[in-house]
Amino acid sequence: MIKRLIRTILIILAILLLIAAVLGALYYFTEPRITLKGESSMEVTMKEGYQEPGYEAKFWFKDITSHVKVSSDLNDKKVGEYVVKYSVNFLKKTASTTRTVKVVDKEPPVITLNEGSSIKVPITGKFEDPGYTAQDDSDGDVTGSVEAKGIVDTYHTGTYTITYSVTDSYGNAATEKRSVTVEGEPEEKKNKVIYLTFDDGPSDSVTPQVLDTLKKYNVKATFFIIDYGESAEKIELLKSAIAQGHTIGIHGYSHDYSEIYKSVPAFMENITTLEEKIRNDLDYEPFIIRFPGGSSNTVSENYCEGVMSDLVTKVQEEGYYFTDWDVDSTDASGNNISTDQIISSVKRACSENQYNIVLMHDSDAKQTTAEALPEIIEWAKEEGYTFAAMEKGGPTVHHTVNN
């Protein structure tokens, strides 16, 4: 009887021991477990910020989530890669895991235009950009990086567009546009100024004579040039023209109508190629264009219908003034036009009621233009005219577009 009892007790003890051993083994070999909700590697934007997606922790079947400690240096207002650490200590057993959080900036800067996105300027008034500010969530004040593109030619009524753009350090770009309307009736012009302009140069033979005459009479003028090749002499000519105070304008890298007027992009490339070259060779920023054939030309119609209508807007939006002429010297109306014809054409067409932007040429074939120049200047001075080079914000003449 006792024997049986002892045996039973022993069996029970053995079972208890076994259970204790199993439990002990289970305790020994089991770790707490932390399970992350959401991705263990996530990307959040600065704007949406970081929100802890949650976690769970268990030890066997026991929920020990409340024992989990979360630590991190995460700053979701600053771009970077951060680690969130989750750790738990339960019954002297520890476990930990991490989550990687990448904070990215997807927000463009905010550009604020002073005086709003639509302003008005009286004709022949001065346009001064009222300014702007730009703020970025990552970069802070980025006003200094804003690029404003587009011109307002206050000598012509119409609506002009200025485009402001800026990109933050993470490639987020912002753009704002301002429309500037030039309105009103122009006043009568009684300035008695003449703007001599020379197209199609520089040439080795005619341009030096023109420059000498201008220098002799202390007259400033404007040269709308085409590609001058790699000629060191021509570069020197242009540099001395700049040094003498003349304006260098863009006529175009090529003068070939079939090439330059086949499309808007083709025309713009013809402008920017020459502009780049001028900038590199002459350290000069051209700001004004003369369309080959003038903005009123109809020849462009053979290559692209409507191209001039698009171009007059496009070049101004890209930041260039353009000018035609209101005095034609007729030096391009044929070969070897006589000096008499050139002189009388200019005399006849100049008037104090207009801007007197005189079309002339200084290509190799225009020797008579160089010869006519002294008499034109002397006559104009006697008549009380002064001379000026074209300037930013100064008068321009626009023909009626015919294509």
Ligand code: ZN
């Ligand atoms: Zn030309």
